[in-house]
Amino acid sequence: MHEASDAVSLLSKLTRRATSWVAARRWPTRRLPLGVAAAVLLSAPLFGCDLSVNQWFAKRASACPRPQAAQGVSGQFNQQQIEIRNLRQGGFRGDFFAQLELARRYEGQRASDKNLDDPVEAATWYATALANSAGYAPIAAYEPRGKGRSASRFDDCRAYERHAAYGALDRQLSRMSTEEREQVRNRVIYILSTQGADGFRTLARMHDGYFGPYGEPSDNLQAVEAYGDRKRIGAPAALDLFRRNDVDAYLYNYLAVQTGDVSAYVMLKDFERSSPQRASYGGFVEGKAKRWIPPYEFYPADSPDSGVPHSDESDPSGEARESALARLHELPFVHVGEALSYLRIIPAPLLDERLLSLNDAQTFQASIGRPTTGRLTPIEKVRAVQYAAVNGSSKAQLVLAVMYSEGVGVPRDYARAYHWYEEAERQGSPEAKYAMSTFFSLGLQGVADQDRAKAVVYQLDGALAGFKPSVWRLQQLLAQVSRPPRAPGERPRPYEARPYAGPANAGPATATPANLERDYR
Incomplete structure (x- = not known):
């Protein structure tokens, strides 16, 4: 009984x-x-894995099967750095599982990864993975008949992965200061902004109250669980990372439209029609979008205790970027040399790339997490100027502003150009003051603050009297990066060296400062 x-x-x-x-x-x-x-x-x-972790069989849930992380041959020199670099490439491309693996590596879950421990970076990649639609978009509904069971299991185990990511992100953020959380937020925004229209649409959903905390559907079970209830606490720190804000949601939808994406335009119109108040933000958001720039010039090249720097693996493809990089030869190498000197990679600026030693090039490449080939690529030369600019070099800030103004090395972007002219002006650069008075008084596209730019012109009328040589130097710099290639037989321009032949059968390594100086003359 x-x-x-x-x-x-x-x-x-x-x-x-x-x-x-x-x-x-x-x-x-x-x-x-x-x-x-x-x-x-x-x-x-x-x-397969259950969608709800509160049930009795939650312990039976497991991570999704996935390919082994891309890596070199076992025991290869610097293998950990190679693995991290490959994972970062996948993470920037939007690989859901690469993003999760990066987060776990930086969380130091395995004994072999303890040296990678970096809470800010771990939280960044957990948040990026949660915002990735590849983690929650249903697959079972699109599988052919007879394959539904395996697809359903994949849907379920991804749900388990996302639930675990919510918990891990909440643990990381709950131990952070306000400044560290701001770093996480900025890094996520930067990563998504490098993905073009898709990334901006994701950011718009993350700020839109009609969606889940990380842009998933509002009824997504992991998002619902993250809110918690009276009986069970959710993930308050994870929910608080991105605050809901109609203006920011509108802003990112607007930025997606500016990429030329048609579906982004449809989403923006749907957003405007969703409420009269949202539609009223149009004029304000348009002006804000013209001044918007990503939180970072490029991904922060920090080196945690592991010594494996955070590399920027954003995709450099795209017609505008490729065209800009193709024009980098128009920028005299002396500006790259001055940036490397400011960063203390080399003791003094160099006029010619041929004078840059193999070790110096490798030192800089290693500092920004790039392959140490010993020969700077065009994007690495751009990084040298950017890295010096973000570290406070007024010369590099001015050069970078000109590069953005002219579309040399980086796509033409007047909002970013205005930002770097302002940064250089704050350090007292007379050339930057002159540039602001000439460039931005013309009402260039993308610069919304026209009144301030016109005010600069009036304020500098008398101040520029003592800076005529500086004005001339700026004009020369602008001419160097914007003039067309030399015609056959045309004499070399300043800072433009003729090829140095040297002795018979000798290579570029035989170039010397004296010979190069002769070429410049």
Whole structure:
């Protein structure tokens, strides 16, 4: 009798659990007959990982199968750095599992990864993975008949991965200061902004109250669980990373439209029609979008205790970027040399790239997490100027502003140009003051603050009187980066060296400062 009572009690508990499990799968919520509940319960493992971790079989959930992280041959020199670089390439391209793996590596979950421990970077990649639609977009609905079971299991285990990511992100953020959380937020915004229209649309959803905390559908179970309830705490720190704000949601939708993406335009119109108040933000947001720049010039090249620097693996493709990099030869190398000197990579500026030693080039490449080939690529030369600019060199800031103004090395972007002219002006650069008075008084596209630019012109009329040589130097710099290639037979321009032949069968390494100086003359 006692045993029968225990059996009935057990079946009653199983019925309640099966009913809640079925409800979590969006099935009808009415109480099921005892036999059906038991049948469903016994067949549960066939459906793969459960969407709700609160059920009795949560411990049976597991991570999705995935390819082994890209890596070199076992035991290869610097293998850890190679693995991290390959994972970062996948993470910047939007690989959901690469983003999760990066987060775990930086969290130092394995003993071999303890040297990578970096809470800010771990939280950055957990948040990026949660915002990745590849983690929650259903697959089972699109599978051919007969393959639904395996697809359903993949949907379920991705859900388990996302639940675990919510918990891990919450733990990381709950231990951080306000400044560290700001770093995480800025890095996520930068990563997504490098993905063009898709990234901006994701950022718009993350700030839109009609979506989940990381842009997923509002009824996504992991998002719902993250909010918690009276009986169970959710993930408050993770929910607080990106605040809901209609203006920011509108802003990122608007930025997506500026990339020329048609679907972004449709989404923006839907956003405007969703409420009269949202539609009223149009003029304000348009002006804000013209001044918007990413939080970083490029991904912060920090080197954690591991010595493996954070490399920027944003995709350099795209017609505008490729065209800008193709024009980098128009920028005299002396500006790259001055940037490397400011960064203390070399003791003094160099006029010619041929004078840059192999070790010096490798030192700079290693400092920004690039392959140490010993020969600077065009994007690495751009990085040298950018790195010096963000570290406070007024000369590099001025050069970078000109590069953005002219589309040399970087796509033409007047908002960023204005930003770097301002940064150089704050340090007292007379050339920057002159540039602001000439460039931005003309009402260039992308510069919204025209009144301030015109005010600069009036204020500098008298101040520029003592800076005529500086004005001339700036004009020369602008001419160097914007003039067309030399015609056949045309004499070399300043800072433009003729090829040095040297002795017969000698290579570029035979060039010397004296010979180069002769070429410049």
